[in-house]
Amino acid sequence: MGSEAVQVLTIDTLNPNVRAMRQTSSVYTRKAQIEKELKAGVEKPFTKVFRADVGDCQGGGQKPITFIRQVMALCSYPELLNSDEFPADAKERAKRILGECLGNSIGAYTSGWGLQAVRADVADYIARRDGHASDSNDIVLSTGASDAIRAVISLLLTGKDGAGRAGYMISVPHYPLYSASIVEFGAYPILYCLDEESNWSVSLGELEMSITDAKTKCKPRALVVINPGNPTGSVLSKENIREIIKFAFRHRLFLIADEVYQHNVWARDVKFISFKKVLMEMGFPYNKLQLASFMSASKGYAGECGARAGCVEVINLEPEVKAELFKILHVKLCPPVLGQAVLDCIVNPPKPGEPSYDRFIRETTDILSQLRAKAEFVTDVFKSVTGITCNKIQGAMYAFPRIFLPEKAVQAADAAGQAPDVFYCLELLEQTGISSVPGSSFWDMPGTYHIRISILPQMEELKPALEKLKEFHLNFLARYE
Amino acid sequence: MGSEGEHVLTMDTLNPNVIELQYAVRGPIVARATEIENEIKTGTKKPFAKVVKANIGDCHATGQKPLTFIRQVIALCTYPELLKSSEFEEDAKERSRKIMAACKGQSIGSYTDSCGLMVIREDVAEYIAQRDGYPSNPADIVLSTGASDGIKSVMTLLLTGGKGKDVAGFLIPIPQYPLYSAAISEFGAYPIPYYLNEKTKWSLEVSELERALADAKPHCKPRAIVVINPGNPTGAVLSKENIKEIIKFARRHGLFLMADEVYQHNIWAEGAKFFSFKQVLQEMGAPYNKMELASFMSASKGFMGECGYRGGYAEVINLQPEVRAEYYKSISAKLCPPVSGQTVIDCIVKPPKSGEPSYQKFMAEKAEVLSKLKEKAKFVTELFNSIEGISCNEVMGAMYAFPRIYLPEKAIKAAEAAGQTPDSFYCFALLEETGICTVPGSGFREEPGTYHFRTTILPQMDELKTVLNNFKTFHLNFLEKYK
Numbered sequence: 026m027g028s029e030a031v032q033v034l035t036i037d038t039l040n041p042n043v044r045a046m047r048q049t050s051s052v053y054t055r056k057a058q059i060e061k062e063l064k065a066g067v068e069k070p071f072t073k074v075f076r077a078d079v080g081d082c083q084g085g086g087q088k089p090i091t092f093i094r095q096v097m098a099l100c101s102y103p104e105l106l107n108s109d110e111f112p113a114d115a116k117e118r119a120k121r122i123l124g125e126c127l128g129n130s131i132g133a134y135t136s137g138w139g140l141q142a143v144r145a146d147v148a149d150y151i152a153r154r155d156g157h158a159s160d161s162n163d164i165v166l167s168t169g170a171s172d173a174i175r176a177v178i179s180l181l182l183t184g185k186d187g188a189g190r191a192g193y194m195i196s197v198p199h200y201p202l203y204s205a206s207i208v209e210f211g212a213y214p215i216l217y218c219l220d221e222e223s224n225w226s227v228s229l230g231e232l233e234m235s236i237t238d239a240k241t242k243c244k245p246r247a248l249v250v251i252n253p254g255n256p257t258g259s260v261l262s263k264e265n266i267r268e269i270i271k272f273a274f275r276h277r278l279f280l281i282a283d284e285v286y287q288h289n290v291w292a293r294d295v296k297f298i299s300f301k302k303v304l305m306e307m308g309f310p311y312n313k314l315q316l317a318s319f320m321s322a323s324k325g326y327a328g329e330c331g332a333r334a335g336c337v338e339v340i341n342l343e344p345e346v347k348a349e350l351f352k353i354l355h356v357k358l359c360p361p362v363l364g365q366a367v368l369d370c371i372v373n374p375p376k377p378g379e380p381s382y383d384r385f386i387r388e389t390t391d392i393l394s395q396l397r398a399k400a401e402f403v404t405d406v407f408k409s410v411t412g413i414t415c416n417k418i419q420g421a422m423y424a425f426p427r428i429f430l431p432e433k434a435v436q437a438a439d440a441a442g443q444a445p446d447v448f449y450c451l452e453l454l455e456q457t458g459i460s461s462v463p464g465s466s467f468w469d470m471p472g473t474y475h476i477r478i479s480i481l482p483q484m485e486e487l488k489p490a491l492e493k494l495k496e497f498h499l500n501f502l503a504r505y506e
Numbered sequence: 507m508g509s510e511g512e513h514v515l516t517m518d519t520l521n522p523n524v525i526e527l528q529y530a531v532r533g534p535i536v537a538r539a540t541e542i543e544n545e546i547k548t549g550t551k552k553p554f555a556k557v558v559k560a561n562i563g564d565c566h567a568t569g570q571k572p573l574t575f576i577r578q579v580i581a582l583c584t585y586p587e588l589l590k591s592s593e594f595e596e597d598a599k600e601r602s603r604k605i606m607a608a609c610k611g612q613s614i615g616s617y618t619d620s621c622g623l624m625v626i627r628e629d630v631a632e633y634i635a636q637r638d639g640y641p642s643n644p645a646d647i648v649l650s651t652g653a654s655d656g657i658k659s660v661m662t663l664l665l666t667g668g669k670g671k672d673v674a675g676f677l678i679p680i681p682q683y684p685l686y687s688a689a690i691s692e693f694g695a696y697p698i699p700y701y702l703n704e705k706t707k708w709s710l711e712v713s714e715l716e717r718a719l720a721d722a723k724p725h726c727k728p729r730a731i732v733v734i735n736p737g738n739p740t741g742a743v744l745s746k747e748n749i750k751e752i753i754k755f756a757r758r759h760g761l762f763l764m765a766d767e768v769y770q771h772n773i774w775a776e777g778a779k780f781f782s783f784k785q786v787l788q789e790m791g792a793p794y795n796k797m798e799l800a801s802f803m804s805a806s807k808g809f810m811g812e813c814g815y816r817g818g819y820a821e822v823i824n825l826q827p828e829v830r831a832e833y834y835k836s837i838s839a840k841l842c843p844p845v846s847g848q849t850v851i852d853c854i855v856k857p858p859k860s861g862e863p864s865y866q867k868f869m870a871e872k873a874e875v876l877s878k879l880k881e882k883a884k885f886v887t888e889l890f891n892s893i894e895g896i897s898c899n900e901v902m903g904a905m906y907a908f909p910r911i912y913l914p915e916k917a918i919k920a921a922e923a924a925g926q927t928p929d930s931f932y933c934f935a936l937l938e939e940t941g942i943c944t945v946p947g948s949g950f951r952e953e954p955g956t957y958h959f960r961t962t963i964l965p966q967m968d969e970l971k972t973v974l975n976n977f978k979t980f981h982l983n984f985l986e987k988y989k
Contacts, residue, residue: 031760031793031796031797032798033664033760033798034663034762034825039663040662040665040666043665043833043836046835049834049835076610081617082616083610083613084609084616084617085611086611087611089613089615097585101581101846102581105588110591127559128566128568128569130814131815132572132810132814132815133564133567133813134806134814135814168816171840172840180515180521180524181521183519183521183522184521184522184523186669206839209836211667246514277512278514279514279515313513315514315515327615330616330841331614331617331842331845331846332615332845333843341513346516346520349517352528356527356529356654356685357655358654359813361651
């Protein structure tokens with residue numbers, strides 16, 4: 026390196042794993058530009074961008090839960106414990122949390138895996154939910170579920186490359202945190218396609234085929250399942266979960282169950298069942314499988330994305346292995362303490378008879394019933410449009426309709442140097458202001474085109490937006506027929 | 507692939523990089539300290555009433571109070587109903603309104619951009635510009651989940667993806683805050699240790715940098731130099747001259763500069779001044795002002811000590827636009843740093859101004875925290891230097907003393923017999939006999955044949971005095987025992 030070489034980091038010298046990570050969707054980038062243009066007064070066929078891209082509940086107008094925000098405020102500014110404005114149960118909770126904090130301040134670090142009282146509450150919640158015991162020592166609080174997911178993925182890396190790389194089975198389509206992290210860590214994503222025809226269920230045949238194919242390319246280590254599904258919105262049946270567990274057992278895979286949408290189940294004929302519960306019910310030897318199950322404060326009814334709060338229950342780790350997990354958590358110091366307080370409120374909400382209970386129930390029921398109504402509405406709209414099919418939104422926060430693009434549109438996309446679904450989504454954005462996520466961002470099945478639309482915006486905005494989308498779509502079909 | 511149902515994750519199959527990684531600040535001695543705390547709780551008699559955790563730079567844990575303005579702004583952002591309350595100052599309300607207005611849905615419960623709220627990045631840039639006298643671009647500012655998160659993100663960019671001697675090398679100071687060595691282990695990268703000179707107040711010698719780099723070149727691709735200023739664990743504050751030399755060295759060898767400046771508000775020594783790498787770089791003009799530099803700052807230190815909020819930022823300058831785009835992309839999967847942490851950062855970089863309602867209280871609270879820390883820095887330095895068998899460089903900055911202990915030969919042998927490094931042996935004995943939990947110097951790495959330990963200067967003064975008294979007694983007994 027001589028005195029001429031100025032830049033250390035160029036596109037060529039940048040970490041190739043970072044380069045290999047997928048680009049942010051160009052729709053997202055264009056949306057940001059359009060928002061700036063609108064602010065600057067540029068004329069558009071719309072007055073504002075309709076954000077149907079990110080799973081950001083409060084960003085779409087959802088209100089926070091009063092109890093949660095009261096506890097957070099009391100923790101941050103304990104002088105408020107003297108105020109009549111706050112109910113006794115919120116004050117109790119804040120006192121309990123502050124009592125656990127060193128120096129009685131949420132400004133102090135907690136242990137790397139979070140406050141013991143909160144872990145214990147999470148374990149209680151899981152035990153109540155599943156009817157099977159949960160050990161608080163298996164619970165790790167984290168900076169959103171994302172951080173715990175990345176920590177678990179990193180434990181499973183092999184430290185080797187080529188065919189010695191760790192392989193992680195991940196669905197097509199899937200929430201792209203997984204592929205992004207897998208690629209960043211230089212590991213191997215083993216893709217298995219979900220079956221759109223049968224409501225995005227997991228096919229055993231597909232799992233077997235994928236792992237057989239992958240064995241020459243990597244060391245398969247884990248199987249990731251997202252339930253309820255993102256972007257699919259499907260909720261797995263108990264039978265499907267059992268099959269998946271047996272498959273993982275057969276192939277000696279670590280199970281990674283992303284269950285962040287467990288409170289978001291809409292279809293009345295399905296139920297959320299945790300992988301942990303099914304595993305326990307199946308008894309020996311399945312109940313000895315290593316399983317990491319993730320939860321988040323960003324979804325459900327709380328929607329506290331900005332707090333960055335989540336947790337994982339990791340079972341059947343040997344103590345020395347768990348010690349290694351705890352060691353890497355220490356380096357990060359701790360998850361945000363305010364976020365830990367949020368999570369505590371979610372897993373240990375106000376009980377009947379307590380001052381905040383009625384309001385809490387009212388607010389959460391309101392949010393969940395609105396989401397249910399939106400899930401049904403959005404499914405119906407998409408099902409009614411020519412050239413679109415859409416599986417029922419059984420859970421989570423998104424519709425993932427399939428768009429049947431005319432050949433001419435695919436050609437126009439090629440000519441523009443864009444993937445067809447990106448082409449469609451960009452056109453949608455430019456003409457209607459609706460910002461969506463092209464299916465290819467979720468590692469879509471080749472030859473199929475999807476778009477993910479979040480159901481989070483308020484109904485008053487969602488209805489007209491979907492009308493516009495419908496109109497756009499029919500025009501698009503007409504233009505390219 | 508083993509047989510059905512066998513555990514996937516065992517000590518044999520665990521990521522070897524994780525096994526290798528160490529983080530002494532919360533290492534085995536801290537685990538033992540926690541055990542002892544539990545023993546005391548269950549009634550076991552000890553030669554002391556409680557464990558004093560002097561191992562970690564956690565300000566509030568030892569009784570430091572948060573600043574009122576910061577907590578008011580956070581409370582208002584969290585529970586906007588409080589905007590109606592007369593208990594909160596108008597400027598705090600203004601600030602919370604500004605932040606909430608910038609949030610989607612006007613709520614801190616929304617995700618922000620991965621780099622953080624632009625209004626806060628703008629305030630950070632303004633702070634930096636005022637501090638240094640040179641402009642700062644908000645687009646260069648990336649808010650993070652504590653400084654640690656920002657540091658790892660930048661290090662990730664610098665990895666080569668190669669193996670063996672193509673692995674990325676990072677120059678790190680000895681002694682160093684062990685996040686760096688831990689991250690290097692985790693990434694499978696190559697640490698290039700350069701020794702700080704204890705005899706000259708832990709200064710950085712360019713000859714030592716050259717030596718370290720030359721030794722490392724056959725083994726890796728050197729990519730970056732990490733400098734911690736003010737130093738952790740050393741407490742040293744680099745002179746401007748020293749910083750210039752480091753910059754020239756980095757330029758000469760095509761290295762990316764990483765400046766960990768989280769203790770920039772913690773300067774104690776008379777005549778010492780904090781100079782940011784950014785300022786010196788700009789002052790030096792071309793070609794130095796075109797060098798890639800990442801400077802890190804945290805909400806956990808300074809006068810605020812808001813460790814639990816996980817606030818921090820990096821200013822990363824002179825990245826090529828495409829590289830910057832890749833950097834932003836690489837952090838986008840993490841979504842965003844906690845919005846309350848971003849809010850704390852905003853309050854730090856843009857505090858109340860003179861004339862504003864919170865100003866006086868803010869300045870008084872800040873002055874109190876800093877003057878107490880300064881007093882403790884002086885006290886601790888003097889105390890350690892007054893004890894036989896110990897020497898301690900002046901705690902010029904940061905929050906720690908890193909005294910050198912001259913261990914008798916017998917003690918070193920006893921340590922070997924116990925399978926411990928000599929300073930671990932010493933620190934464990936200190937813990938068992940006095941309840942004082944420190945971090946052995948070997949956790950930060952040190953020059954071979956020298957022994958140190960790191961203690962924070964954070965406990966309240968009366969507790970600190972008691973603790974150091976007990977320490978002195980222990981130390982003299984230790985010397986006696988092993989003479």
